[in-house]
Amino acid sequence: xxxxxxxxxxxxxxxxxxxxxxxxxxxxxxAEKPVEVVFWYFGGLDTELRLFxxxxxxxxxxxxxxxxxxxxxxxxxRDEKIMTGFRQKNLxxxxxxxxxxxxxxxxxxxxxxxxxxxxxxYNSWEPRFIPEIWNQVSRLDGHKYGIGPYCSVxxxxxxDPELLESLGxxxxxxxxxxxxxxxxxxxxxxxxxxxxxxxxxxxxMMIFMDIAYANGGRWLSPDGKKVMVNGPAWVExxxxxxxxxxxxLIQRGAMQTDYVDALKLxxxxxxxxxxxxxxxxxxxxxLGAPAEKIFNLTRFPRKKxxxxxxxxxxxxxxxxxxxxxxxxxxxxxxxxxxxxHYASEEVLRNWGGDxxxxxxxxxxxxxxxxxxxxxxxxxxxxxxxxxxxxxxIEAPNFRGLxxxxxxxxxxxxxxxxxxxxxxxxxxxxxxxCQEVLDRYIQ
Amino acid sequence: MLKNQRILGYSLIAPAMVVIGLFVFYPxxxxxxxxxxxxxxxxxxFSFVGFxxxxxxxxxxxxxxxxxxxxxxxxxxTVLGMFFGGIIGIIIAQGENRITRFISxxxxxxxxxxxxxxxxxxxxxxxxxxxxxNSMLNQMGLIKENVDWLGSAKLxxxxxxxxxxxxxxxxxxxxxxxxxxxxPLEIFxxxxxxxxxxxxxxxxxxxxxxxxxxxxxxxxxxxWVMQNLAIVRLMxxxxxxxxxxxxxxxxxxxxxxxxxxxxxxxxxxIYFGFLIVISLSYLIIxxxxxxxxx
Numbered sequence: 001x002x003x004x005x006x007x008x009x010x011x012x013x014x015x016x017x018x019x020x021x022x023x024x025x026x027x028x029x030x031a032e033k034p035v036e037v038v039f040w041y042f043g044g045l046d047t048e049l050r051l052f053x054x055x056x057x058x059x060x061x062x063x064x065x066x067x068x069x070x071x072x073x074x075x076x077x078r079d080e081k082i083m084t085g086f087r088q089k090n091l092x093x094x095x096x097x098x099x100x101x102x103x104x105x106x107x108x109x110x111x112x113x114x115x116x117x118x119x120x121x122y123n124s125w126e127p128r129f130i131p132e133i134w135n136q137v138s139r140l141d142g143h144k145y146g147i148g149p150y151c152s153v154x155x156x157x158x159x160d161p162e163l164l165e166s167l168g169x170x171x172x173x174x175x176x177x178x179x180x181x182x183x184x185x186x187x188x189x190x191x192x193x194x195x196x197x198x199x200x201x202x203x204x205m206m207i208f209m210d211i212a213y214a215n216g217g218r219w220l221s222p223d224g225k226k227v228m229v230n231g232p233a234w235v236e237x238x239x240x241x242x243x244x245x246x247x248x249l250i251q252r253g254a255m256q257t258d259y260v261d262a263l264k265l266x267x268x269x270x271x272x273x274x275x276x277x278x279x280x281x282x283x284x285x286x287l288g289a290p291a292e293k294i295f296n297l298t299r300f301p302r303k304k305x306x307x308x309x310x311x312x313x314x315x316x317x318x319x320x321x322x323x324x325x326x327x328x329x330x331x332x333x334x335x336x337x338x339x340x341h342y343a344s345e346e347v348l349r350n351w352g353g354d355x356x357x358x359x360x361x362x363x364x365x366x367x368x369x370x371x372x373x374x375x376x377x378x379x380x381x382x383x384x385x386x387x388x389x390x391x392x393i394e395a396p397n398f399r400g401l402x403x404x405x406x407x408x409x410x411x412x413x414x415x416x417x418x419x420x421x422x423x424x425x426x427x428x429x430x431x432x433c434q435e436v437l438d439r440y441i442q
Numbered sequence: 443m444l445k446n447q448r449i450l451g452y453s454l455i456a457p458a459m460v461v462i463g464l465f466v467f468y469p470x471x472x473x474x475x476x477x478x479x480x481x482x483x484x485x486x487x488f489s490f491v492g493f494x495x496x497x498x499x500x501x502x503x504x505x506x507x508x509x510x511x512x513x514x515x516x517x518x519x520t521v522l523g524m525f526f527g528g529i530i531g532i533i534i535a536q537g538e539n540r541i542t543r544f545i546s547x548x549x550x551x552x553x554x555x556x557x558x559x560x561x562x563x564x565x566x567x568x569x570x571x572x573x574x575x576n577s578m579l580n581q582m583g584l585i586k587e588n589v590d591w592l593g594s595a596k597l598x599x600x601x602x603x604x605x606x607x608x609x610x611x612x613x614x615x616x617x618x619x620x621x622x623x624x625x626p627l628e629i630f631x632x633x634x635x636x637x638x639x640x641x642x643x644x645x646x647x648x649x650x651x652x653x654x655x656x657x658x659x660x661x662x663x664x665x666w667v668m669q670n671l672a673i674v675r676l677m678x679x680x681x682x683x684x685x686x687x688x689x690x691x692x693x694x695x696x697x698x699x700x701x702x703x704x705x706x707x708x709x710x711x712i713y714f715g716f717l718i719v720i721s722l723s724y725l726i727i728x729x730x731x732x733x734x735x736x
Contacts, residue, residue, distance in 0.1 A: 080698045083483065104701065107484030200679050253570030255593040255682040265571075399484045403700040413683040417595050440485065 034067045035334040038092035043075025044321060045286050047356045059341045066334045079402075086110060093329035094338060099138040099319030100202075102145050103399045107440075112325040113143035118336050125343045133362045136394035137319040146322025147343050149351040149366070150359035153315040153392070154277035155210035155300035158266055163191075167272070172298050176240050179273070179301040183249040186272030193249030195271035196241065197262035198412060204259055205405040206395065207276055208412065210316050211300055212237045216308015219396045219404070225441055227433040229408065230426035233308030238422035240303075242415050255413055263287070267295070275300060278379065279320075282358025297378040314391030319362070360388075400436040407432045470714070477708035483701035495708045505709065507684050508692040512668070512713075515603060515688050519667045522607035524659055527614020532648065534615065535622040546619070553612035557672035564605045565677050568592050592678050595685045602674055602686055609673070610663045621655035622648065657728050661721060668717055689713045 041052055049072060056070045071092075073081055078097060085091040086108060097105070105111045115122045125147060126134060138146030157179075159172065164182070167189050173179040183193030197204040209219070217233025220226065228234075244250045251257060251265055259276050260283060266274035267284050274280070284295055299315075306312045323342050329335055341347060345365040350356055352369025353376060360379055361367060373380040382388035411429035414420045420428075477495055481488040499505050530549055534542050552560070567575050568591040576588040591601045625648065633643050649656075671690040674680065680687035680695075689709060697706035 079701075083698060083701065086483065104484045107486070108701075109486055200681050251571060252588055253590045253593045256565075256570065256590075256678070400700075403695075406695070406699075409681070410683050413681060417682060419595075419683075439482065 034065050035331050037066060037068045037094065037331055037335045037338055039068050039070045039094040039338065040073060040081065040092045041070060041096040041321070042073050042078040042081075044072075045282055045356065045358075047286075048321070051350055051355060055341070055347055059338055062341075063337060066337060068338050089328070091326045091328050093331055093335040094323060094325055096148075096321045096323050097146070099146055099148070099322055100395065100397050100401060102138050102140050102324075103397050103401070105324065106140050106145065107399050110327050111145045112327050112329075112332070113145055114147065114325070114339075115144045117332070121336055121340055125340075128343065128345060128348065128363050128365065130362055130364065130389060132389040132392050133317055133319075136392075137317050137362070138322045138324070139394070140397065146319055146324045147339060148319040148322035148362055149342070149348050150320060150356075151362050152277045152279055152318045152320050152395075153360050153388075155207060155214055155275065155316075156277055156280060156297050157300045158263070158274040158276065158280045158295050158297055159272065160266070160269065161296050163269065163272055173273075173301045175301050176236070176303045179240075180243060180247075180249070183244065183273060184247070187247075187249050191269075192251045192265055192271035193247075194244055194273045194275065195257070195262040195265035196244060196250040196254045196275065197257055197259040198241065198250075198254040198416060199256055199258040200406060200409040200413075201258040202402070202405050203277075205408050205412075206316075206318070207259065208237060208241070208408070209396070210277070211240075211275075212308070213313040213316055213393075214300065215303050216306040216310050216312045218308075218310050219401075220398065220437070224398065225437075227404070227430050227437055228309075229404070229433055230423065230430040231309055233303075233306070233310075234426055235422050236303045236307045238412060238415055238426060241412060242422055245416050246418075255416055259283075260287075277318075278360045279358055281375065282356075285357055297376075311391070313393050315389065316395040317389075317392050318395035320359075398437075399440045400433075403436050404433045407436070473707040473710050473714075476704050477711050479704045481702075481704040483703060488704070491704075495704050496712070499705060499708050499712070504684055504687065505692060508680075508687045508689050509712075509716075511599060511685070511687055512689045512716075514599060515606070515674075516664055516667050518600070518603040519606035519610065520660055520664045522603065523610035523663055523667075524614040524656065526607065527611035527616075527659070528618045528652075528656065530611065531615035531618030532622060532644070535619045549612050549615050551612075552609050555609075557609075557670065558676060560605065560609055561673050561676035564608075565592070568601055568677075593682050595682060598678055598682060598686050602677055605677070606667055606670065606673055610666060613663055613666075614659050617655045617659040618652060621652050625651050654728070657724065661724050664720060665717065668713070 039056070044052070052070060052072065056068050060067055078101070082091070082095070082097075082101075082105070091110060102111065112118075122144060133151050137151060138144060138148065157172070164170075164172075164186075167185055169182055169185055173182045179194075187193040197207060209217075212234045215233040215236060217231050217237070218228050221228055245254065251262075251271065257265075262271075263274055263276060263280060263283055264287060265271040267287060267289055276283075278297065280297060281295055289295075302312065323339050325332065325335055325339065345363070348361070348363035349365050349369055351359050351361045351363075352366030353371030353374060354369060357371065357375045360376075361372070366372060367380070367383055379388060407429050411425040414425045414428075415422050478490055478492055479488050480491045480495060534545050534549065536542070555563075567573050570576065570588050570590045570593060573591070575591065576585070579585045579589070589597070592598050629647055630643060633647055638646065669690065671694055674686055674688055674691050675694065678686045680691045689712075693706050693709045693713065696702045696709060
């Protein structure tokens with residue numbers, strides 16, 4: 001009797017557990033779950049890293065049916081993460097990347113063209129952005145693949161006017177010759193003349209490229225089939241580097257000094273002049289410079305007359321945190337809403353000096369932010385005079401570019417090591433780069 | 443019965459063999475397979491090209507330089523690391539007290555530090571403008587102006603080799619120390635009675651008896667050095683120019699920065715072949731010596 005009661009009790013308990021479990025599973029399957037959008041963002045300033053989670057949280061709150069899950073990765077991991085995600089067929093729905101990556105990602109057939117797949121959203125965003133940036137940056141073959149709140153522009157020179165004045169130097173150098181003269185005076189007074197970033201970092205090579213472009217150089221011929229890196233503008237730029245090195249006007253260990261370390265020398269008052277892009281003040285602020293300290297920016301000097309075969313460029317434009325959608329995304333309709341949020345004026349305004357400072361905004365609304373005028377006086381002045389984006393073109397964006405930047409770095413190092421002349425080094429680089437390009441155009 | 447036991451044995455190790463096959467043999471096979479194609483991730487089309495990728499690789503000046511640098515890097519780091527490790531191991535094996543035990547722990551520090559920390563620390567030590575090495579040498583009057591350790595074509599490779607040797611010396615010290623302690627004391631006592639001094643004992647007793655430990659140590663450290671990427675990547679990234687480019691950094695760049703999968707695979711296969719040749723040669727020599735002595 002007892003045995004039978006025990007068996008009945010166990011049977012009832014087991015049945016109840018099975019029913020409850022089945023019910024829970026059924027309820028979970030039928031309950032409406034919010035759509036999950038996976039978002040990867042790479043690198044960024046401290047202020048941007050604090051801004052992204054708030055932006056995601058705000059979006060999730062405003063859109064209860066969608067959950068954006070954002071994950072941040074270091075800048076150096078950007079290619080690895082995308083590549084391994086691609087191989088594992090485990091890409092996110094959205095990423096933020098530099099516009100230089102567009103050609104490679106389109107080549108991998110993993111990017112969505114916003115103008116093709118979301119024309120209504122595309123048309124609604126266009127009036128918010130500076131036309132020179134909107135029409136050029138993150139585009140390939142006319143299609144728009146990335147939407148970003150700012151652009152890195154260059155080449156720029158950074159200087160401390162008080163230091164230069166104390167050394168009897170007035171104004172700013174506008175030509176290569178004046179630049180060398182300034183650097184010589186600075187050096188004679190016990191400072192480093194110019195803090196030169198000449199490491200293998202891509203940003204250092206982009207600074208070199210910006211100077212070459214500003215002097216009439218181009219990476220490729222107009223038909224995109226010939227590498228032009230041994231042209232006169234590139235040679236003159238490398239001759240400038242060589243001259244600075246030979247006269248001891250740069251810091252020792254230039255080939256191990258990247259753009260951040262080079263900036264530190266200027267910020268610390270050890271170097272009279274520095275070079276880079278517009279993000280100089282952004283990085284300086286990130287490095288802990290006092291909030292009210294603003295370093296002066298101006299366009300980098302040029303060789304007069306322009307040595308290059310092409311029209312000198314005012315500035316090169318590179319999107320730094322452009323939002324891109326993966327073609328593998330299964331939740332595109334939800335993901336586009338987050339892109340729309342990113343492209344909204346409320347969000348874009350953040351890159352106008354507060355909280356994110358030192359960037360060149362891509363949207364009109366950011367220039368209206370009072371903080372922009374305060375923290376970017378040079379850029380604000382140029383924007384108001386409508387000269388900021390005069391003769392500005394997109395920074396180059398084609399497959400094989402990453403490898404070519406490393407080849408360019410080798411050429412620069414060979415010259416700085418005094419193993420060869422600038423023309424010889426760039427001739428060799430041209431041949432190697434041409435081999436790289438030929439693989440893609442065949 | 444025996445057959446059943448065999449079946450049982452094989453079935454018990456089968457799961458482990460599947461895992462080893464998946465995580466060891468499959469990647470090797472896939473790398474070899476990919477090396478016969480011309481796959482670049484940013485070009486959708488690719489085809490079988492046989493040994494063409496290998497031919498291009500061998501004709502590539504940068505690859506040849508990386509290979510040459512790798513040989514110097516591996517031999518230099520291993521010899522230096524085992525040499526200093528061996529000396530340290532013999533020194534700390536001399537006594538068994540609190541001091542030697544404490545020194546044994548200190549000696550392990552380079553071994554247990556992560557590669558990233560080692561690279562960042564040494565990059566700072568070597569820094570031309572603010573590094574403590576230049577500062578110390580200046581104060582000692584050994585140099586008149588700061589040395590560009592990592593930016594000089596002549597010094598950059600020896601500088602990173604020294605760091606790698608510093609990193610692996612503790613392994614050599616541990617191997618030598620533990621083997622040294624296995625040598626019976628009576629041998630040393632007999633040698634002392636015969637009038638052998640410390641160096642004679644070292645030459646005729648210690649080194650011959652530590653031969654196998656040293657051989658194993660060299661093989662292990664060589665394999666460890668060959669697969670190391672972080673030290674060179676973070677300290678010099680192959681620069682200045684390509685003076686410190688090694689096969690690890692070359693393969694990394696080809697795959698993760700240039701998206702050239704086939705070229706990276708071919709370089710890895712050549713690297714793998716190099717490692718196999720070195721290891722097999724070593725084991726063959728080791729076996730011959732062992733057979734001869736037994």
